[in-house]
Amino acid sequence: MNQDQGGPDSSFEDRLKAARSKQGLDAQPKRPSDDRGGLNGSAMGIGLRVGLELVSALVVAVAIGYGLDRIFHTTPILTVVFVPLGGAAGVANLWRILAPKKSD
Amino acid sequence: MAAEGSSSIDALAQFQLHTTLGPLGASVNFTQANLMMVVASLGVLALLYIGMKPRAMVPGRLQAAAEMGYEFVLSMCTEQIGPEGRRYFPLVFTIFFFILFGNLLGVFPYFFTFTSHIMVTLALSVFVFVLVTIVALKEHGLHFFSYFLPEGIPTILAPLMVAIEIISYFSRIISLSVRLFANMMAGHVMLEVFGAFIIMLGGLGLLGFIPAALSLGVNTLLIGFELLVATLQAYVFAVLTCIYLHDAVHLH
Numbered sequence: 001m002n003q004d005q006g007g008p009d010s011s012f013e014d015r016l017k018a019a020r021s022k023q024g025l026d027a028q029p030k031r032p033s034d035d036r037g038g039l040n041g042s043a044m045g046i047g048l049r050v051g052l053e054l055v056s057a058l059v060v061a062v063a064i065g066y067g068l069d070r071i072f073h074t075t076p077i078l079t080v081v082f083v084p085l086g087g088a089a090g091v092a093n094l095w096r097i098l099a100p101k102k103s104d
Numbered sequence: 105m106a107a108e109g110s111s112s113i114d115a116l117a118q119f120q121l122h123t124t125l126g127p128l129g130a131s132v133n134f135t136q137a138n139l140m141m142v143v144a145s146l147g148v149l150a151l152l153y154i155g156m157k158p159r160a161m162v163p164g165r166l167q168a169a170a171e172m173g174y175e176f177v178l179s180m181c182t183e184q185i186g187p188e189g190r191r192y193f194p195l196v197f198t199i200f201f202f203i204l205f206g207n208l209l210g211v212f213p214y215f216f217t218f219t220s221h222i223m224v225t226l227a228l229s230v231f232v233f234v235l236v237t238i239v240a241l242k243e244h245g246l247h248f249f250s251y252f253l254p255e256g257i258p259t260i261l262a263p264l265m266v267a268i269e270i271i272s273y274f275s276r277i278i279s280l281s282v283r284l285f286a287n288m289m290a291g292h293v294m295l296e297v298f299g300a301f302i303i304m305l306g307g308l309g310l311l312g313f314i315p316a317a318l319s320l321g322v323n324t325l326l327i328g329f330e331l332l333v334a335t336l337q338a339y340v341f342a343v344l345t346c347i348y349l350h351d352a353v354h355l356h
Binding site: 049052053055056057059060061064082085086088089090092093096 | 264267268269271272274275276277278279282283286
């Protein structure tokens, strides 16, 4: 929740918050702190995000592999090496998004 | 624009750039995308300047919009980054409102959505990426590179994991830029396609009248949807910037 970070006038902030919530001016505390800012919204949102993360890691890996191949004249080898790495990086991205949050 | 008189739908023609402001603009290649960027920046400045001018205790509508935008971005920074987030507030605020205005202005007729070009979003995300890396290097020095080596990794797997983590780190550029670009472009292509349907089906006479009216209804819904997507994507871009800054400040 949006606790103020120990400012000198925290009592005023508290009273203001209490007054605002009594008047119904503040939106009710709706932000669950476990999801990262509503990014994990709808199922379709998750689906699009998953696909994008997988593909973008692969694109980067292919770009790196192809570029290194061009530099070192080893044409297919480094691309072949980097494509599985890219797939793995995509899965790592997904794990970072979808993993159960640690309590830190 | 497209599809008039012809039977094909050229939904991508709307994204073509052409120079504006007459010969002066043509000489420096000042396109309508650049013009819209200037308009968006001026719009943000105008919202803040005109909105905050009354400095009223009970804000009017414009002042309320400016204040809510400020508080919204500030709480986003402090929630995602932590108490240090206030330092990065100006950056996140600028990025959020620039993209938000760019997206929203694109919904108006005759306006151009500069965020529907991959080059623009790619430039934005490369900027964020480089800046986040610089922040991380400044905060942690060379210790930053331990970010690429998750703790508790067996030594045999370390080279593999470092390569994977580096690729994953670089993939942020792609995912950040493609998300914004694809959402904005897809929305405008849909609008164009259904707009062309209205004209083409309307030309069929009585038979085409009902589908044409349906397409008009769909377009009306799409405009509303486009407003949602415009706001949401600006928010997502800003939140992801915050999350990356969080990773840079805290490492893991």
